[in-house]
Structures are given as C-alpha cells and as structure tokens.
Amino acid sequence: MTAVAVDVALLAIEAGRLTVLLVEPESADLAGTWSLPGRRVRDDESLDTTALRALRELAGIERPTLLLEQLRTYGAPTRDPRARVVSVAYLALSGAPLHPAPGPRPGPRAVVADAAEVLDWPPARFAYDHAAIVADAIERVRSRLEYTALATALLPAPFTLAALRGVYEAVWGGPLDPANFRRKVLATPGFVVPAPGPAVAGPGGGRPARRYAAGGATRLHPAMLRDR
Amino acid sequence: MTAVAVDVALLAIEAGRLTVLLVEPESADLAGTWSLPGRRVRDDESLDTTALRALRELAGIERPTLLLEQLRTYGAPTRDPRARVVSVAYLALSGAPLHPAPGPRPGPRAVVADAAEVLDWPPARFAYDHAAIVADAIERVRSRLEYTALATALLPAPFTLAALRGVYEAVWGGPLDPANFRRKVLATPGFVVPAPGPAVAGPGGGRPARRYAAGGATRLHPAMLRDR
DNA sequence: TAAATAGTGTCTATGAGACAATATCTC
DNA sequence: GAGATATTGTCTCATAGACACTATTTA
Numbered sequence A, B: 001m002t003a004v005a006v007d008v009a010l011l012a013i014e015a016g017r018l019t020v021l022l023v024e025p026e027s028a029d030l031a032g033t034w035s036l037p038g039r040r041v042r043d044d045e046s047l048d049t050t051a052l053r054a055l056r057e058l059a060g061i062e063r064p065t066l067l068l069e070q071l072r073t074y075g076a077p078t079r080d081p082r083a084r085v086v087s088v089a090y091l092a093l094s095g096a097p098l099h100p101a102p103g104p105r106p107g108p109r110a111v112v113a114d115a116a117e118v119l120d121w122p123p124a125r126f127a128y129d130h131a132a133i134v135a136d137a138i139e140r141v142r143s144r145l146e147y148t149a150l151a152t153a154l155l156p157a158p159f160t161l162a163a164l165r166g167v168y169e170a171v172w173g174g175p176l177d178p179a180n181f182r183r184k185v186l187a188t189p190g191f192v193v194p195a196p197g198p199a200v201a202g203p204g205g206g207r208p209a210r211r212y213a214a215g216g217a218t219r220l221h222p223a224m225l226r227d228r
Numbered sequence C: 001t002a003a004a005t006a007g008t009g010t011c012t013a014t015g016a017g018a019c020a021a022t023a024t025c026t027c
Numbered sequence D: 001g002a003g004a005t006a007t008t009g010t011c012t013c014a015t016a017g018a019c020a021c022t023a024t025t026t027a
Helices: A047-059 A130-147 A161-172 A178-187 B047-059 B130-147 B161-172 B178-187
Strands: A003-014 A017-023 A038-040 A065-074 A085-094 A110-114 A192-194 A200-202 A205-209 A211-214 B003-014 B017-023 B038-040 B065-074 B085-094 B110-114 B192-194 B200-202 B205-209 B212-214
Touching: A003 A047, A003 A130, A003 A161, A017 A047, A017 A130, A017 A161, A038 A047, A047 A065, A047 A085, A065 A130, A065 B065, A085 A130, A085 B085, A130 A161, A161 A178, B003 B047, B003 B130, B003 B161, B017 B047, B017 B130, B017 B161, B038 B047, B047 B065, B047 B085, B065 B130, B085 B130, B130 B161, B161 B178
Parallel strands: A003 A085, B003 B085
Antiparallel strands: A003 A017, A003 A038, A017 A110, A065 A085, A192 A211, A200 A205, B003 B017, B003 B038, B017 B110, B065 B085, B192 B212, B200 B205
C-alpha cells in the first residue's frame, strides 16, 4: 500500500553561510547516511501541518519558519526500498541559526551542515533521494531571494545594507559589489525603508552605515537578478 | 487510509487560443461539474507513468505530450469529501489540437475549453480543487514560454516568425509588436535557425515571410520576458 | 491601386556592472 | 595617519518598447 510522507529541508544562515539541517534516519539499515526530517501524513492532517510536525518532532523547532513552501513530490517506486512511499518535499527557512538539538525527547542525532559543501557530497551519503531534495531546496531559496523581499525577514531590524548584502552573499555564495547592490536595493520600491536613529560603524571601523527596515513589498520589482 | 492520485491539466493551442481538456467526474454525486483527468497511483508505477495513463485512459491520448511536468501536490484533508486523497498535479502540453474523444472504451464525456474563459469560471464549476490546478497549469505554461524554446516544439517546421508569435499571443493572451518580437527571437542564440526554401505569403497577401526551424536551444538566454 | 503583412532603422528609457572618488569611522 | 567600510558619481553596455519607414505580396 502506498504511503504518503513529507520531508522538509530546513535552511538557515549562520556566520555568513547557508546551512541545512540533517538528521540520522530512524531505520537502522540506513546507518551512515543523512536524511531530512520527515513524517508520514496523518489522515486528518494537511501537508503543511505534517511539515511543521516533522520540524517539531525531529528538529525541536516549535514555531519555526519565515517560509514554508512545497518543492515537489518524489514518487519513484523504489525510492524507499522497504515500502512504497510518495514523499512531498518542503523547503523551510529559519530566521535564527539552527541548533542541532532534537527536541525534548531523545531523538536521532542531527547536524547543521554547510549548504555549499553538501551539494558536493556523493548522493549515496544521503538516505533515499534526499540529495535531490536538498539541491532543489537550495536552488529554490536562491531564486526566492531574487524575486521576493525574503532577505529582509532574515534580519533583525534595523539592519544595514551591508548586513542585507551579507544575506545575499551567503545564499548565492559569492561577493557582490557594495555600490551596485546598494543602488539596486534602493531603486526597488518597498524593499527597504530608512530606520530612525543614528548610523553605526562596524567593529573594524569604517564609515558608519545607515540603518533600514523592511519595506512593505513582498515581490520585488525590479528583481535582484543573479549573474547568469 | 490516504490514497495517492495524479491529475493532469492537458493544454493545447487551437485556432490561436490556449485550450484545456476537461472531463466529467466519474462519481455521480459530482454531476454538473468538470474535472481534470486523474487516476490513482498503482503500487509499481511512477508518478509520471500514472499521468500518462490518465491521459491514455481518460483522454484517448496515446503518446501525447511535448511537456509533462509536475505542478504541485494538493493534500487538504477534505479536498475530496468521500475519502482522503493526496493528488499530485501535472501539466501536459499537446502539440496537436485536442479532440474530445475519450479513447476506445466508452468513458466519461470530455470537452475542450478555452483557457482564458475557464479562469473566470466560479471554482464550484469544477470538481474538487481542480480550479486551482487549472490556474496553476496555465500560469506554468505561460512561464515556460518565457524561459524555454517550448514554442518552437508546438509548431510544424518550417514555420514563420508570425506563426511563432501567434503561439506567444495565444498563451499570453495579448498582441505583441511584430518588429520587436522578431528582433528578440533572432537575438536569442539557438532559438530558431533559417530554413531552406522560398518565403511564402499568407492567405491575405502581404510580403512573403521567411521560414525558420527550431534551433538547438532548450533554455533561452536572454529570456522572452512578458510585460509586467 | 489599396490593403495587408514582413522586415529594417532609430530613438528613448532602464537596469546592470566596473570602477573611481569621497566621507567618516576605529585603531 | 592608516586602514576599513559606507556612500556617491560616472561611464559603458545590453535589452526592451514605441514607432516610423521600406519591401513585397494579394485582391
């Protein structure tokens, strides 16, 4: 009988790097691999609810995410060798750095891995087809940064444009020109608004930076396009 | 027990309009509504295979589509009032006009509806949540035309740029400037290549148009962006 | 000939990127 | 003052859209 599950790729930004939460599979014959937190869908549960429950039960995250959206559904007949499981993959994004603490009850071990490194892992280091799900999730969040104001939600207000640029650099994995980044952000209506209060310099000196808060916009026009 | 199904939105271009295939639901208590062709996923079947089978069994389409891709998965607990069914929605695109002929065996009635009109229908005219799936599918094919060379696959080669423009106008639902369209297409490497043979005028006269065939490209750089 | 359609030329606006120059902080 | 970072200015290039204009057919 075909079962339905939800697997969640939970991403966050930590120390200027994009990270992903991985857990040990519960099945003993998958020891040595890593997987995403996942749960079977209960009969009275929506798919989103299952995703939140997986994060709560397996990652100890209570009210997690700035973003929770479906990626796609994986249904190859043999993706789980033990039984037929169709899995709906989700992307979740946390506003705070992740702690590999699996909740109150003793649970499987969890790690927080660097997203760029994980993309280079051989697929066999993951359980099931979770290598593909992780790659999907990373690509999706990179794309979301282009077209939405999601990055402002990842920062505590007020923030500097350098901090906002740091989010883009962490997710996209490369440096951006500060001058051009600034001009693009300020030219996009509703992306950021100036915050009151004085400008503050960073720890290493330099001219103090003005502070901004999230503007009202959700979709960005024009978009913050990556180089192709 | 939760069941898994696949529903397919099959689109085509007919007489300059984007169309979608709808069938009568098999369940008697849904009489008076329209639905998308859908089937339960068999235990040994991939999701793509189920989608193709649904088209074959309910729409009489044997080797259908230029495009078959997943849209998203619908799993609200009460989306089917009779039982819990999680449905993986697919978009399919046919290169030939659709015929509302439900295959060799007697099956439910089918219609070919205009996509733009269907978007204005009240959701209750559809069974289940299929109004949302249809809207998803139309938006997806509009987007695919921006970033891929899909439109050339919809036309028999050789074709004129006016015919190619007709595909874009049908899917996007508005007129495009012939001069600017031409320049954009020819400036996109690999989109089209000149076809041998003479230029031919249309039925209503006018300067004969040169003919082109599909270039090798799949992804378009730069993309054919819609007005926002 | 008129109408229709194909194709070319040109002008303007916008956005992205490179990079120089200036401002103001920490050490 | 030296170094670091923020901010502004300027230049170039690519693309999109509006629209005038020319070319070649059918009726």
